[in-house]
Amino acid sequence: MEAPDEPNAIPLNTGGVEDQPASESWFEQWGDPMARNITEATLTPFLPDPDKANGAAVLVAPGGGFMWLSMGNEGWEVAEALNEQGIAAFVLKYRLQPTPDALEAFDREIMNRPRPAPGEEGEAPAPRPRWDLSNQLEDAEAAWQMIDDNADEWGVDMDRLGMMGFSAGAGLTMHVTMNSDVARPAFIAPIYGGMGAVEVPDDAPPLFVAIATDDFLYEGDTGLIKSWYEAGKPVEMHLFQNGGHGFGLGNPDRTSNIWFTNYIHWLDVNGFLEAAE
Template identity: 30%
Template sequence: MIRTFYFILLLLCSAHSSFGQTIVKLWPEGVPNQKISDEAEYSENTGILKIFNVQDPTLEVFLPSKTLRIGKAVIICPGGGYRYLSYNFEGTDFAKLLNSKGIAAFVLKYRLPDSKSLITPNIAPLQDAQRAMRYVRSQAETYGISPNQIGIMGFSAGGHLAATLGTHYNDTVYEPTTPMDSLSARPDFLVLAYPVITMKEPYAHKGSRRNLLVQEATSDLIEFYSNELQVDENTPPTFLVHASDDKGVPVMNSILFYEALKQHDVPAEIHIYPKGGHGFGLAIKKGHLSTWTDRLFEWMESLELE
């Protein structure tokens, strides 16, 4: 009886219900690259739920009904310039749409590099993204998905994180502590919505670069995180969407990544809309732009994944 009680308590500590179905801690054995500080996570909700100072990274799980499941899954990285997470507008709202198409969704609450809790700030988001991919892959049977049909998508700075995982999935950025850490962190496909891609002038989004690299904007780090320079023939197939009139993150970010993919014969599709600005999310009530998700689902259906 006591043993059963402690088992139930452990489950409650590592996962709890929310407006998704389950929230899973990414690092129940202890968060790497982190020190004790007086920081605490907090949020602001003015229609968009913004989460700041993430201390304990999580995945919020959204599963479609069993009758709808098609075996695909997507990890979602909300944007926010690496300063906060636009958690509902570029996270949970999209997870619900994916579910309606039979696709499992996992919203990643990743650490933000401006936290003084971090030892090496710039690597923390990639650590969380790698662990998230390995966790979802390790639980594929539980969630009713194929371990070879797991993609990652991101919006704005979240798009940068998704592209960073797509180009740095083989990098060792944390010490393995569980059997799941031996699994591949390579996404099977990438979906990048108005993504930050480059850290180089003249197209870098200065806020994302400043927040990610903090005071360490060395030439090596700028090149490491300029994802158009990191593409190779093993980079996952990629879907990109952007607006030409984006004043926050220039459309050349998506174009640079698309050109790099084509140079390495990586399957890629790009949609550039004349209007939409930055941060359009699902683009509800934005006319022609609102059809971008139709193009995405058509592309996902066309993917030939093993």
């Protein structure tokens, strides 16, 4: 598909074309726009109606296995839904792993590959790729700094700026939380990401998780939740009967469709939607 207009996208000036040999291109899957081979990371602000704005904000990281980005389903649409709740949203288009330049080769080699599957009886499941996320961390930190620099203009309370990510974006959200000295989210929401145990930072923020049991990433492990719980940090998990992977704001006839309503309620109960005195 032709690249959509992104009139409000702001270049983050991280990296360079040498990091990505192929050109940025777009394709459509399930009716949603997807970007790949990102050569220039950008941040797109979505600001709520001033009459609704409450000062809270979320940095949104779409997913796509670090090889493409689901910009509509897990980016722009989520940002617009946050705006309806008076929350400023900032969609991060971050750099990716290189994929074949030709769409046909990309589709053949990447999109149609089998999902990670269990090994033979008695064997551990086949491992998933582990990427070096230094570029993505740099992009997220640059986005965080840009929001901080423009917080007054954009109406953002930096003490109530959180981060949300989907799938690979959930992984990036966790990576930022665990490794960044620049981006310190006030709250995090990794949505249908990995659930393995982690070492929880001393200043770990409240954690909100949503995933479905029929998601290929879910293997019955809730180590992430246990880690946060044992560290004495606020944590909420929604494990849905169905929803699959990549459900975004929701798909028809799935129990996972209520996760966003639950998320907004969680933010409200925890005081993130009300400005401090």
